[in-house]
Amino acid sequence: MLHYRACNLCEAICGLRIEVEEGRVRDLRGDPEDPLSHGAICPKATALIDLYEDPQRLRTPVVRTADGFAPIGWDEALDLVARRLREVEAAHGGDAIATYLGNPNVHNSGSMLSSGGFLRALRTRNRFTATSVDQLPHHVAALAMFGHPMLLPIPDLDRTEYLLILGANPLVSNGSIMTAPGVRARLRAVQQRGGRVVAIDPRRTETARVADEHHFIRPGTDALFLLALVATIFDEGLDDLGRLAPLFDGVAELRQAAAEFTPERVAERTGIDAATTREIARAFARARHAVAYGRMGLSVQAFGGLCQWLTVALTAITGNLDEPGGMMWPLPAFDLLQRAKPGEVHEGRYRSRVRGLPEFNGELPVVTMLDEMTTPGDGQVRALVTIAGNPVLSTPNGAALDRALAELDFMLAIDPYVNETTRHAHVILPPAIGLEVEHYDVVFHHFAVRNTARVNLPVFPISAEQRYDWQIFDALAQRLTGKALATPRERLDAGLRHGPRATSVDAVLDHPHGVDYGALEPCMPARLLTANARIPLAPARMLADLPRLRASLEGETARFVAIGRRQLRGNNSWMHHVERLMRGADRCTLLVHPEDARALGADNGALVEVASAYGSVRVALEASDEMMRGVVSLPHGFGHTKAGTRAHEASAHPGVSLNDLTGDATDAATGNAALNGIAVTIALTREG
Ligand SMILES: Nc1nc2c(c(=O)[nH]1)N[C@H]1C(S)=C(S)[C@@H](COP(=O)(O)OP(=O)(O)OC[C@H]3O[C@@H](n4cnc5c(=O)[nH]c(N)nc54)[C@H](O)[C@@H]3O)O[C@H]1N2
Numbered sequence: 001m002l003h004y005r006a007c008n009l010c011e012a013i014c015g016l017r018i019e020v021e022e023g024r025v026r027d028l029r030g031d032p033e034d035p036l037s038h039g040a041i042c043p044k045a046t047a048l049i050d051l052y053e054d055p056q057r058l059r060t061p062v063v064r065t066a067d068g069f070a071p072i073g074w075d076e077a078l079d080l081v082a083r084r085l086r087e088v089e090a091a092h093g094g095d096a097i098a099t100y101l102g103n104p105n106v107h108n109s110g111s112m113l114s115s116g117g118f119l120r121a122l123r124t125r126n127r128f129t130a131t132s133v134d135q136l137p138h139h140v141a142a143l144a145m146f147g148h149p150m151l152l153p154i155p156d157l158d159r160t161e162y163l164l165i166l167g168a169n170p171l172v173s174n175g176s177i178m179t180a181p182g183v184r185a186r187l188r189a190v191q192q193r194g195g196r197v198v199a200i201d202p203r204r205t206e207t208a209r210v211a212d213e214h215h216f217i218r219p220g221t222d223a224l225f226l227l228a229l230v231a232t233i234f235d236e237g238l239d240d241l242g243r244l245a246p247l248f249d250g251v252a253e254l255r256q257a258a259a260e261f262t263p264e265r266v267a268e269r270t271g272i273d274a275a276t277t278r279e280i281a282r283a284f285a286r287a288r289h290a291v292a293y294g295r296m297g298l299s300v301q302a303f304g305g306l307c308q309w310l311t312v313a314l315t316a317i318t319g320n321l322d323e324p325g326g327m328m329w330p331l332p333a334f335d336l337l338q339r340a341k342p343g344e345v346h347e348g349r350y351r352s353r354v355r356g357l358p359e360f361n362g363e364l365p366v367v368t369m370l371d372e373m374t375t376p377g378d379g380q381v382r383a384l385v386t387i388a389g390n391p392v393l394s395t396p397n398g399a400a401l402d403r404a405l406a407e408l409d410f411m412l413a414i415d416p417y418v419n420e421t422t423r424h425a426h427v428i429l430p431p432a433i434g435l436e437v438e439h440y441d442v443v444f445h446h447f448a449v450r451n452t453a454r455v456n457l458p459v460f461p462i463s464a465e466q467r468y469d470w471q472i473f474d475a476l477a478q479r480l481t482g483k484a485l486a487t488p489r490e491r492l493d494a495g496l497r498h499g500p501r502a503t504s505v506d507a508v509l510d511h512p513h514g515v516d517y518g519a520l521e522p523c524m525p526a527r528l529l530t531a532n533a534r535i536p537l538a539p540a541r542m543l544a545d546l547p548r549l550r551a552s553l554e555g556e557t558a559r560f561v562a563i564g565r566r567q568l569r570g571n572n573s574w575m576h577h578v579e580r581l582m583r584g585a586d587r588c589t590l591l592v593h594p595e596d597a598r599a600l601g602a603d604n605g606a607l608v609e610v611a612s613a614y615g616s617v618r619v620a621l622e623a624s625d626e627m628m629r630g631v632v633s634l635p636h637g638f639g640h641t642k643a644g645t646r647a648h649e650a651s652a653h654p655g656v657s658l659n660d661l662t663g664d665a666t667d668a669a670t671g672n673a674a675l676n677g678i679a680v681t682i683a684l685t686r687e688g
């Protein structure tokens, strides 16, 4: 039997063609008829089979006992969870329960469309998600400039002729906030139509290697570099606001703000010489279609908000905003902005208890979750609910969080695996996942380089003992509020019917490979959501952060700074238990430039101790001229050393956790964690 559905492991949402025989996958490959992915896939797709079959995956609830986790029935487990949550709320108030939603939530419409009802039933303000170790600055910039956190402009990759990639490695990540399956072919196509791909990264990444140019940049200095580009474009009269000119406010302020950050002034900090910066500015401005694209390297650093503002501003002042080949807005069939009104308030409605950090879009920055657990007083967090997350490995100061979790009064994990975080849970409720669930990409059609829609039916039924995530959320909400939740299918269908394409689940299902609505289309000012229907190119909140950036031009720089690295066969912390993806040499190594390694007296493979203000790890050094001098790179999501997890393969390749080195550092403008550019010391250990 043949099934077609999209892979939900990363943002590329590749269409798959899956052949099933006698309850097992006989063949899995890319679906050449998918209008977005055209058959592209990556090695992780096959992991869907492994995850489906994995005997270590929980299929029924477990409860923590003195001798470890023991099986427990669904009803009993759900009753126990509801009772314990109610007890914590009654004794200490709703805010004593924190929630943490991890990345796979957004890759799962069952969870996306039903977890909200459960979270509302908890009545807590201590809501945290992986957003604040990820793309929060994109949302802040989108709110500041376009009036809504989800009005994110996307590079129109398939038509651009100049792609400036800063701090992203799409050849490995397969694209992020740029759903572009088969990204290698799409980048090659830019070059084949005479365009240029330019990569700005402290590491000569897989993407940098296929780019036409790569320039090393000192971590955390991209805002300076982007301002220098903006300054050059104005200074040399290369600006051209284009069709949206009548909508722009603040052009003069932007010009004035950038003026002091000349290529010459910032060169020493960024490591990119002034002549190169000027060349890039000119080429960007002169290209027929140009776009700046910045992801994790720009977002999880000390100036994430400024960076995401400036990628848009640079694109705007060269006439490339809302234009083919520039930055555009997808129009998905299920439109999360359908009911958004201009000028709505999305932030600052309350503040975190300990650090006083403002809420954004209904959540608090996860950098402060640990403070809320460990700082005594009224409103101290005493219980935690995690849904599809592993904050012990994914959020800053992970080792301290690991200790704090052990002290909680109660913890619930909704997750199919016993990982470094969920091992602390009192109860784990495991939902069906992957090939077992119905799925529609509510989020990623919003980020896609082409407008398509696809409803994905389950390949395998679940057993009578299993539950879908929405059934878990519904059962808990019913116990807490007495009210049932709408099913995700009902919500999806309603959204599609009332959405911009006026379609339905059934109508989309008539197209097993997905529906193609075509290339992205200009949509401004129709979709603009700012209160005054204008686009501020120099939002006050961004200008207010410039003194902090200016100050970064002075002062000492650390001898070594650490950055993260993604790997094709990993996915944050949770693919390391798939044997097929872990074959070959251990991958959790510290990349160090050969000259730096020599100065440390460390040979390739030497064990080194890397220490930051927050902790230290011991890891094998790998000398590599991919690295900029003074910058070292360690993948995140490793550190599978904790007792009591259930992931044999991961424990066989434990590695160390980068987030044992990260800590309180944030981007003050957004509250996002600054995970890259961590000052570290490196020393050869005696064993090395
Ligand atoms: N230093 C550093 N830290 C980082 C990053 C970095 O670049 N550097 N990257 C950050 C980023 S971008 C992200 S998104 C975060 C990710 O951080 P998290 O989301 O906290 O971590 P994951 O490793 O994605 O954990 C996913 C968990 O979800 C479970 N899961 C999988 N599918 C499902 C499902 O369908 N339902 C449920 N209920 N559970 C499921 C898995 O079993 C696993 O336990 O890490 C961040 N941390």
Ligand SMILES: Nc1nc2c(c(=O)[nH]1)N[C@H]1C(S)=C(S)[C@@H](COP(=O)(O)OP(=O)(O)OC[C@H]3O[C@@H](n4cnc5c(=O)[nH]c(N)nc54)[C@H](O)[C@@H]3O)O[C@H]1N2
Pocket: 010, 011, 103, 134, 166, 167, 168, 169, 170, 172, 173, 174, 175, 176, 200, 201, 202, 203, 205, 217, 218, 219, 220, 221, 222, 295, 296, 297, 298, 301, 563, 564, 565, 566, 567, 568, 569, 570, 571, 572, 676, 677
């Ligand atoms: N295979 C695989 N794919 C994934 C994931 C995964 O873990 N594995 N995770 C998924 C998730 S959750 C996300 S959010 C996306 C992320 O997608 P990307 O952002 O494309 O992925 P990263 O590899 O984190 O790319 C960040 C780049 O920034 C560089 N960098 C670090 N600091 C700086 C800096 O200060 N300035 C500049 N200019 N560059 C810097 C790094 O060297 C790296 O090349 O990937 C998704 N896809």
Ligand code: SF4
Pocket: 007, 008, 009, 010, 011, 012, 013, 014, 040, 041, 042, 043, 044, 045, 174, 181
């Ligand atoms: S690129 Fe992403 S969506 Fe495509 S097959 Fe790989 S993991 Fe799945």
Ligand SMILES: [Mo]
Pocket: 103, 134
């Ligand atoms: Mo992410």
